[in-house]
Amino acid sequence: MPKITYVDHAGTARTVEGSVGATVMETALRNNVPGIDAECGGACACATCHVYVNEPWSDIVGTAEDMERDMLDFATDVRDNSRLCCQIRITPELDGLSVTTPARQG
Template sequence: MTQIVFITSDSRRIEIDAQDGLSVMECARRANVPGIVAECGGACSCATCHVYIDAPWSGIVGEAAGMERDMLEFAESVRETSRLSCQVKVAPDLDGLTVHLPDGQA
């Protein structure tokens, strides 16, 4: 299991054990993390699983590309470290990953 830390828009810290191979979004939904709506269920077609990757992790996680980058145009308050959590796969090298949840997503 890989630990992921979610920081909510009101600064609450939620730590979960995430199953490797699943997306960050899938693991967040299984753990009932608030702020990960995921209306499309992970199909990269809604941008309601938008997160900010903590700066030290952005190089490891990588940048959004292709369809994900296009979908981020529909998200609010996009930053350089924005990703759709449905497109970030959990792997052992992400142990301790910290992601922040946007204000407007509930």
Template sequence: MPKVTYIEHDGREHAVEVKSGLSVMEGAIRNNVPGIDADCGGACACATCHIFVDPAWAGQLGERGAMEASMLDFAEGVQETSRLACQIKVAEAHDGLIVRLPEAQH
């Protein structure tokens, strides 16, 4: 299973295995990683799973869709590598993926 490392805003790391086919958000929820609220349950209807993809991985996860880009308008501190964790499906090729979490989800 691919390993994804979630780094909280304070630097605490959570390296967890995430089954291929699950979203980065689902991997966080199923492994009790704090900092991803996922209020809409992964329907791309909020921005409470906002993450910052490590720059080394940014080009390997595909582009933001129109709906995702629209939802990111509601997130604070959006950066070039900002994504919604519910919109990134984990694949074997993502082993070693690193994502950072904002201080708070809004």
């Protein structure tokens, strides 16, 4: 199973196993990862699962679609590597993915 590392804004890392086909958000919730609120439950209708995709993963994960970019307008401290983790589906190629949560969710 692919491993995903979640780093909080203070630098504390937590690595968990994810299931292929699940989202990075679902994996965070199943493993009680702090900093992922996911108020809409993964419907891409809020920005409370905002993360920064750490290098070198940005190219592998890809860029946000239009709807996701629209929702990121509601996030705090959006950067070039910002994504909603409800929109990142885990594949075998994402084994080792590292994301950082912002100091607060929008």
